[in-house]
Amino acid sequence: MQQVASAPPAHPPTHVEEPSTGLNNRKVLMWAFLGSDCMFFGALIVSYLVYRGRWQGHPVPTDVFDIPYTSVSAFALLMSSLAMVLALAAIQRGDIRRLKIWLLTTAGLGLVFIGGQIFEFTTFGHEGLTLGGNTGGTTFFVLTGFHGAHVSLGIAWLLSLFVQAVRGQMAQARSLDVEIAGLYWHFVDIVWIIIFTVVYLIPI
Amino acid sequence: MSAHQPEHAHPGAQQYITIAAILTFITLVEVSVYYIAALRPVLLPVLVVLSAGKFALVVMYYMHLKFDNRLFSGMFLFGLATALFTAIAFIFLFHLLQPRFVT
Numbered sequence: 001m002q003q004v005a006s007a008p009p010a011h012p013p014t015h016v017e018e019p020s021t022g023l024n025n026r027k028v029l030m031w032a033f034l035g036s037d038c039m040f041f042g043a044l045i046v047s048y049l050v051y052r053g054r055w056q057g058h059p060v061p062t063d064v065f066d067i068p069y070t071s072v073s074a075f076a077l078l079m080s081s082l083a084m085v086l087a088l089a090a091i092q093r094g095d096i097r098r099l100k101i102w103l104l105t106t107a108g109l110g111l112v113f114i115g116g117q118i119f120e121f122t123t124f125g126h127e128g129l130t131l132g133g134n135t136g137g138t139t140f141f142v143l144t145g146f147h148g149a150h151v152s153l154g155i156a157w158l159l160s161l162f163v164q165a166v167r168g169q170m171a172q173a174r175s176l177d178v179e180i181a182g183l184y185w186h187f188v189d190i191v192w193i194i195i196f197t198v199v200y201l202i203p204i
Numbered sequence: 205m206s207a208h209q210p211e212h213a214h215p216g217a218q219q220y221i222t223i224a225a226i227l228t229f230i231t232l233v234e235v236s237v238y239y240i241a242a243l244r245p246v247l248l249p250v251l252v253v254l255s256a257g258k259f260a261l262v263v264m265y266y267m268h269l270k271f272d273n274r275l276f277s278g279m280f281l282f283g284l285a286t287a288l289f290t291a292i293a294f295i296f297l298f299h300l301l302q303p304r305f306v307t
Contacts, residue, residue, distance in 0.1 A: 023273055031276045035283025042287025049291065050298045071235045078231060078258075082224040085266050089217050179268075186267045190259050197255035201238050202248055 030180050034187050037150075041191050044146060045198060048139040053204045055136035062136075064127045065200055066120070073116035074196045077151070080109035081189045084158075084182045094172035100165045103178075106185065107158040110151055113192075117148045140199065147195060150188045157181050214268055223265045230258050 021028075055061075087102035121141070131141045161181055164170050170177075215223075234254050237243050243250065264270040269277050 021275070023275060028275070028279070031279040035279045035281075038280070038283035038287045039290070042290055045287075046291045046294045050294055067235065067238060071231070075228070075231055078227055079224065081262060081266050082220060085220045086217055089214070089220065092214070183267055186262055189266075190262050193255050193258045193262070197234070197251050201234060201251050203244070 024176060026180055027176065027183075030183050034183065037187065037191075041143075041147070041194075044139075044143040045194065048143050048199060051135040051139050055134050057134045059128045060134065060136040061124075061129060061140040061199070062204060064124050064129050066123075067200060069116070070120065070196065070200055073113050073120075074192060076109045076112040076116070077189055077192050080106045080113070081186050083109060084185045088175065088178050088182050091170065091172060091175045091178050096165055096170055099170060099178070100162060103158050103162040103165065107155050107162065110155040110158070110185075114148060114151055114155070117144065117151075121145075143199070144195065147188065147191055150191070154181075154185050154188055157184065214271055215265055219265070223261055227258055227261060230254050 083102045083105040087099050087106060090096075090098035090102055121144075129137045129140070131137055158181060161170065161178060234251060237247065237250055237254075263280070269280065
């Protein structure tokens, strides 16, 4: 039987971003990640709640909380979400100048939050609340520390987009890149909405 | 097909700012309620409702779940529901069923 050698395709297969669902693969992946990250933070919040009220020794987290101070940093993170959607709206309009302004504003507000968290952690440490001191300190620092790590990663991501915009590499066609970064950024914001209420505001 | 086509148009800048104003107002109410001693007995449900409202506003309008494909909502809500179910189960187990389990 004669074997017919198959000719190579005229165009080699390329990466398909939109499969039969019509949804962008990267956006689907980001939502899958955010769904799994819900479970990650859920586990950390539960760990805090399980031990809450059973802490032994002092100080415990509620002894050292400064609600007005944390409210301000929480507000900064909340407003960074506004700056993020304004950055997205700007690139969707093709307004690269405003994209740069809002990306930098978002990253700046994120830095305000992280700076506030570093100051807060340092103050708590001076007041005796440490990672290994009691289960209150352990669960509190692990929860808020992981959130801070997420925010720091988000800041690096936003700044990388900003640098690309400065170099002229961002255009209206790349609005999805900003949208995906925005999804991540809003997620760290909603996680903090829960942490601020559950950890800081709800009394034991 | 274009690089990305949302199912419905996303909100504009004006709507984003309106949402931010509502979020600011809710945050002010949250912090104010915390300091009102008379509201202590109902503080837990009040704060839960307020933060749930903030959460929903950000997810629906800033993350565009209200406008995007429902598959995204399903993926996110599955993770969220699992986390919520786990939280309720553990609180029930450690605080209500076995209050002395954790020492």
